[in-house]
Amino acid sequence: YDCAEVALRHGVPVVADGGLTSSGDIAKALAAGADSVMLGSMLAGTDESPGDVILVQGERFKEYRGMGSLGAMKARSFSKDRYFQGDVEDVDKLVPEGIEGRVPYKGPVQAILYQLVGGLRQAMGYCGAPTIEALKLESRFVRITGAGLRESHPHDVTITKDSPNYRRS
Structure with missing residues (x-):
């Protein structure tokens, strides 16, 4: 406020x-x-969100990856830029600010x-x-x-x- x-x-x-x-x-x-x-x-978890629908123990989930996740930064340079790491070349030096996981399918x-x-x-x-x-x-x-x-x-x-x-x- x-x-x-x-x-x-x-x-x-x-x-x-x-x-x-x-x-x-x-x-x-x-x-x-x-x-x-x-x-x-x-x-996340909607049809229109990125990620594949997966089945786990009979329940549907959608893979989820935050923009600041390591996977997103490895895959897309704009994700690195967004988190001020555009100049980092070595993947091991990236500092992720997001996660990868799954969410219930919605x-x-x-x-x-x-x-x-x-x-x-x-x-x-x-x-x-x-x-x-x-x-x-x-x-x-x-x-x-x-x-x-x-x-x-x-x-x-x-x-x-x-x-x-x-x-x-």
Whole structure:
């Protein structure tokens, strides 16, 4: 929030990058002053994201490689440039800032974006904000306890069917 206030005074846009896992996180980032959000890992696993779909113990996953991963830097020079390592010739000297792994397969990106936009609209409604600009101006953050956070999520029940907008953590 403090960074966003200073950036606004100087006309510098703020991008929330990293740690976003839900539409609620997007709403909080925008409410705190972000002008945009990065959705890399949230969209990983969709049909449109790079990587092969693989089957592991009967479940589908999509291979995932962050832009700062060693594999990405080895394969593409622009990835090295992005992390200020464009002049590094020896692969053993690269310092990765990302990982390679797999994420659950999620299907078409359209379905994910529909849920994210819907969740953002719900959050804006809770705040009485008809626009993103109003969300930035009118939002108020309230600190809650760990117990309050647990109470805010499903509890005392075994989830038997995943919801398209909620994943068990």
